[in-house]
Amino acid sequence: MDKNAPVSRLTSFPDGPLELKLQVFLPLSEAEKSLLADLQRTRVDCRPGVELMREGEPIAKVMIVTEGWAIRHRDLSDGRRQIINFVLPGDFVGVQSLLFAQSDHSVSALTKVKAAHFEPDRIIELFAQFPRLAAALSWCTTREESIIAERVASIGRRSAYERMAHLFLELLYRLRTVKSAPGKSFKLPVTQEVLADVLGLSIVHVNRTLRRLRQEGLIELDGGRIVIPDLAALEKTADFEKHFLHAGPPPRRVERQLEALENGAVLT
Amino acid sequence: MDKNAPVSRLTSFPDGPLELKLQVFLPLSEAEKSLLADLQRTRVDCRPGVELMREGEPIAKVMIVTEGWAIRHRDLSDGRRQIINFVLPGDFVGVQSLLFAQSDHSVSALTKVKAAHFEPDRIIELFAQFPRLAAALSWCTTREESIIAERVASIGRRSAYERMAHLFLELLYRLRTVKSAPGKSFKLPVTQEVLADVLGLSIVHVNRTLRRLRQEGLIELDGGRIVIPDLAALEKTADFEKHFLHAGPPPRRVERQLEALENGAVLT
DNA sequence: CGAAAAGTTGATCTACATCAACGTGCGTGG
DNA sequence: CCACGCACGTTGATGTAGATCAACTTTTCG
Numbered sequence: 001m002d003k004n005a006p007v008s009r010l011t012s013f014p015d016g017p018l019e020l021k022l023q024v025f026l027p028l029s030e031a032e033k034s035l036l037a038d039l040q041r042t043r044v045d046c047r048p049g050v051e052l053m054r055e056g057e058p059i060a061k062v063m064i065v066t067e068g069w070a071i072r073h074r075d076l077s078d079g080r081r082q083i084i085n086f087v088l089p090g091d092f093v094g095v096q097s098l099l100f101a102q103s104d105h106s107v108s109a110l111t112k113v114k115a116a117h118f119e120p121d122r123i124i125e126l127f128a129q130f131p132r133l134a135a136a137l138s139w140c141t142t143r144e145e146s147i148i149a150e151r152v153a154s155i156g157r158r159s160a161y162e163r164m165a166h167l168f169l170e171l172l173y174r175l176r177t178v179k180s181a182p183g184k185s186f187k188l189p190v191t192q193e194v195l196a197d198v199l200g201l202s203i204v205h206v207n208r209t210l211r212r213l214r215q216e217g218l219i220e221l222d223g224g225r226i227v228i229p230d231l232a233a234l235e236k237t238a239d240f241e242k243h244f245l246h247a248g249p250p251p252r253r254v255e256r257q258l259e260a261l262e263n264g265a266v267l268t
Numbered sequence: 269m270d271k272n273a274p275v276s277r278l279t280s281f282p283d284g285p286l287e288l289k290l291q292v293f294l295p296l297s298e299a300e301k302s303l304l305a306d307l308q309r310t311r312v313d314c315r316p317g318v319e320l321m322r323e324g325e326p327i328a329k330v331m332i333v334t335e336g337w338a339i340r341h342r343d344l345s346d347g348r349r350q351i352i353n354f355v356l357p358g359d360f361v362g363v364q365s366l367l368f369a370q371s372d373h374s375v376s377a378l379t380k381v382k383a384a385h386f387e388p389d390r391i392i393e394l395f396a397q398f399p400r401l402a403a404a405l406s407w408c409t410t411r412e413e414s415i416i417a418e419r420v421a422s423i424g425r426r427s428a429y430e431r432m433a434h435l436f437l438e439l440l441y442r443l444r445t446v447k448s449a450p451g452k453s454f455k456l457p458v459t460q461e462v463l464a465d466v467l468g469l470s471i472v473h474v475n476r477t478l479r480r481l482r483q484e485g486l487i488e489l490d491g492g493r494i495v496i497p498d499l500a501a502l503e504k505t506a507d508f509e510k511h512f513l514h515a516g517p518p519p520r521r522v523e524r525q526l527e528a529l530e531n532g533a534v535l536t
Numbered sequence: 537c538g539a540a541a542a543g544t545t546g547a548t549c550t551a552c553a554t555c556a557a558c559g560t561g562c563g564t565g566g
Numbered sequence: 567c568c569a570c571g572c573a574c575g576t577t578g579a580t581g582t583a584g585a586t587c588a589a590c591t592t593t594t595c596g
Contacts, residue, residue, distance in 0.1 A: 025367075056511060058519065074421040077507050082421040096414075099293075099407045101519045104414050104511040124525060127402070131395070138406075139367045145413040146364075146372050148420060153342040153350040155423045156468030160552070191574065200424030202553050207576060239345050243324060243372040251326065251369045257392060428584070459542060470585050475544060477584095 016040065017090030017178035018064050022136045024177055024247055026258060032133055035126070040064055040116035046109045052093050053107040059097035061117040065089055068113035069189055072105050073197065083198040085148055086110075086171065090178040095141055098123055111189045131261045135250075143246050147174075150244040155200045158239070160209045163199050165238035168219060172228060173245050185227040284308065285358030285446035286332050290404045292445055292515055294526060300401050303394070308332055308384035314377045320361050321375040327365035329385040333357055336381035337457055340373050341465070351466040353416055354378075354439065358446040363409055366391055379457045399529045403518075411514050415442075418512040423468045426507070428477045431467050433506035436487060440496060441513050453495040 015023070019036060022028060028036070043066075046052065052070060053059060070087035084105060087093060093107050097120040127134040147170065154163045171188070175181035196206045213219045218234050220227040228234055249255060283291070287304060290296060296304070311334075314320065320338060321327060338355035352373060355361060361375050365388040395402040415438065422431045439456070443449035464474045481487045486502050488495040496502055517523060 072417070074418070076421070076425060080425040082424040084417045084420050096410055097519070098522055099403065099410050099518055100414075100514050101516055102511060104509075104514070105417060120521070121525070127395070127399070134395070135367070141410065141413070142364055142367050145409070145416065146368075148413065148416050149340070149352045149373060150342070151420050152352050152416060152423060153344070155420060156350040156465075157344060157348040193574085197424075203574095204554080204576090205552055208552095211576085243370060246368050246372070248369055250367055251365070253388070254366055257389070461542080471542095472544085472586080473584050479544090 016066055017088075017180070018066070020178050021090040021140070022133075025136050025139045025249060026132060026255070028133075028136075032130060035130060035133065039118050039122060039126075040066070042118060043114065043116050046113040046115065048109055048111055050109045050113075051106055052109060052113075052115070053103050053105075055104060055106045056102055058101060059094045059103050059120075062095055062097055062120055062123065063093040063115045063117040065091050065093065065113055065115045069110040070107055070113055071110055071194070071198075072107050074105050081197050082200065083194065085144065085151070086174075086198070088171075088174055088178065089180055091144075092137075092140060094120075095123070095137070110194065132258050135254075135258060139246075139250070146244045146246060151198075160199065160201055160205055161212060162238050163201075164195070164206070164209050164213060165218065165234050166240055167195075167199060168226060168228065169231075169234060169238055169240050170245070172231075173242065173247070177247065184229065184231065185225055187224055188221075188226045189224055284334055285356075285448070286334070288446050289358040289408070290401075293404050293407045293517060294400060294523070296401075296404075300398060303398060303401065307386050307390060307394075308334070310386060311382065311384050314381040314383065316377055316379055316381075318377045318381075319374055320377060320381070320383070321371050321373075323372060323374045324370055326369060327362045327371050327388075330363055330365055330388055330391065331361040331383045331385040333359050333361065333381055333383045337378040338375055338381055339378055339462070339466075340375050342373050349465050350468065351462065353412065353419070354442075354466070356439075356442055356446065357448055359412075360405075360408060362388075363391070363405070378462065400526050403522075403526060407514075407518070414512045414514060419466075428467065428469055428473055429480060430506050431469075432463070432474070432477050432481060433486065433502050434508055435463075435467060436494060436496065437499075437502060437506055437508045438513070440499075441510065441515070445515065452497065452499065453493055455492055456489075456494045457492060 015033075018040070019028060019033060022036075044063075046068075052063060055075065065087055067089055070093070072084040072087060072093075073081055074084060075081050087107060093115070094103070096103065123137070126137070150166075150170070154166050158166060172181055172184075172186060175186045180186060192206045192210070193203050195201075195210075196203045199206065201209070210219075210221070214221060217229065218237060220229060234240075250258070283301075286308070287296060287301060290304075312331075314336075320331060323343065333355055335357055338361070340352040340355060340361075341349055342352060343349050355375060361383070362371070364371065391405070394405070418434075418438070422434050426434060440449055440452075440454060443454045448454060460474045460478070461471050463469075463478075464471045467474065469477070478487075478489070482489060484505075485497065486505060488497060502508070518526070
C-alpha cells in the first residue's frame with residue numbers, strides 16, 4: 001500500500017479484474033468496493049498444475065482469481081478429460097461451497113495463478129448486508145451457466161472449425177471485460193492438448209484446425225499470443241451471437257430496485 | 269380446494285414437485301410452504317410446441333413447471349438445434365429475468381405443460397424475507413449448472429452409446445426426486461429427434477444406438493415408457509457418477525447457519 | 537381414410553480419431 | 567557447454583464413429 005499515493009479516500013484502489021467485471025452489471029459504491037477489497041485481502045499463489053479444488057472433495061474456500069488462467073474440468077474414470085470452462089482473472093472458484101457438500105468437478109491452474117480466498121460464510125454476510133453485491137454475484141454465476149450452455153451448443157452442433165473460432169471469440173470478449181485483451185489480441189497460455197479438451201477434439205485435429213484458421217487468415221498465432229485481425233469475419237464463421245455473454249446492465253425494472261437499495265432502503 | 273379434507277392447518281397441501289425437490293436440500297416450514305404455494309397460485313397450461321421463452325427477447329415472468337416436459341434450447345442460424353437441458357416438473361424457467369435483459373436461449377413445451385408463473389420482483393422479496401428459501405433457490409440454479417456441465421463432459425468425451433445411457437440415468441434420478449419415476453422406469457415423452465438434439469447426434473444414429481441399448485438388455489422401451497432393468501449395469505456402461513446431481517443436504521456448517529435463520533434470527 | 541409425423545433400415549460418405557514417426561525448443565544435470 | 571530427456575508441436579497414413587442420403591414402414595391424428 002502506497003501511503004503517498006494521491007487518493008481521494010484511503011479505501012480507493014485501482015479496480016481489479018473482479019471489480020471491472022461486476023461493473024459491467026452495475027456501478028459499485030466506495031463501500032462496496034472496500035468490502036470487495038477486504039474479501040480479497042488474503043492471497044495465494046499457485047504454480048501451474050496445482051489443483052485448486054478436486055472433484056468429490058468438500059470445498060473449503062471461495063476463491064477469486066486475480067491473475068493467470070485455470071480450468072474447471074471433469075475427468076472420466078478411464079482418463080478422458082473434458083474441460084468445462086476456463087477460469088480467467090475476475091472469476092470465482094468454489095462459490096458452490098455454500099450449497100454443495102462436495103465438488104462435482106476439479107479446478108487446476110494452467111499458468112501461475114494469483115488468487116484471493118475467503119471463508120464461505122462471508123457470502124452469507126454479503127447477502128444480508130450488501131444486496132447489490134449479492135445481485136452482482138448472482139449475475140456472475142448465472143453468466144457462467146450461460147457460457148457453459150453455449151459450450152454445449154458448440155460441442156453438440158458446431159464443426160471443429162466453427163467451434164474453435166467460437167472459443168477464441170468467447171475468450172476475447174471475456175478477457176476484454178477484465179482489461180486483459182488489448183485490442184484484437186490476447187495471450188493464450190494453453191497447449192493444443194488443453195484446446196482439445198475444451199473443444200472435445202483430439203490433439204491432432206486441433207493442430208490441423210488451427211492451421212486451417214491461420215491459413216484462412218482468421219487468426220494469427222505468435223509465441224503464445226493470438227491475434228484476430230478481422231473480428232467480423234471470425235464471428236461470421238463461428239455463427240457467433242454474443243447474447244450469452246450478457247455484457248450489459250440488468251433490466252430497467254431491476255436497476256430501479258437496486259438503486260433503491262443503494263440509498264439504504266431496506267426491503268420490508 | 270377440498271374444504272372437507274382433514275388437514276392440520278388450512279395452509280397445508282400435498283407437496284408439489286417444487287416442494288419435493290427443495291426438500292432434498294432442506295426441510296421446509298409451513299410458512300415457507302405457504303409462500304411457495306402463493307407463488308404458484310397463478311397457473312397456465314401450454315400445448316406441446318409452445319415457446320415459453322424465446323432467445324433474444326426479454327424475460328417477462330418466472331415460471332415453475334408443475335407437470336409435463338419442456339426443453340431449453342439454442343437454435344443456430346442455419347437451423348441446427350441443440351437442446352441444453354430438459355425442464356422437468358419442479359424446474360424453474362426464467363429465473364434469469366432478474367439479472368439479464370434478454371434471454372440467451374429458448375424454452376419450448378415438449379408435452380402439454382402445466383406451469384405457475386409470477387413476477388420477477390417476488391424473488392427479491394423472497395431473498396429479503398425468506399433467506400432459507402433463497403438458499404434453496406440458489407441451490408436449484410447451481411444444480412442446473414452442474415447438470416449442464418456434466419452434459420458438456422458427456423457430449424465432449426463420451427461415445428454415443430455411453431452418452432445415451434448417461435442421459436437416461438440423469439433423467440431417472442431427476443424424475444425420482446419429484447416422484448415422477450416409480451421404481452426403475454419412467455415416461456419418456458420425446459421423439460428420437462429430441463434425443464438427437466440433446467445428445468448432439470443425428471436421428472438415424474439415435475435410432476441405432478437405442479436399438480443397441482435394447483439388444484444389450486440395458487433398457488426396455490414400450491409405448492413412451494423406458495424401463496431400466498439393471499441400474500448398476502447401465503451406470504457402469506455410462507461411467508455414471510452421481511456427484512453432479514447433488515442429491516444431498518448442504519454442508520453441516522451451512523445447515524447450522526440456516527437453522528439459525530429458521531428461528532427468526534436476523535443476520536447482523 | 538388419408539396425410540403427416542415418427543420410426544426403421546441399408547448404403548455410402550466424411551469429419552474426426554487413432555497410430556506412428558519425426559521435428560523443435562528448453563530446462564536440467566553432468 | 568553440451569547432451570540428454572521431455573513436453574510440445576507437426577505431418578502423413580489409416581481407421582471408424584457417426585453423418586448423410588434415400589427408401590420404406592408404422593403410428594398418430596384430424
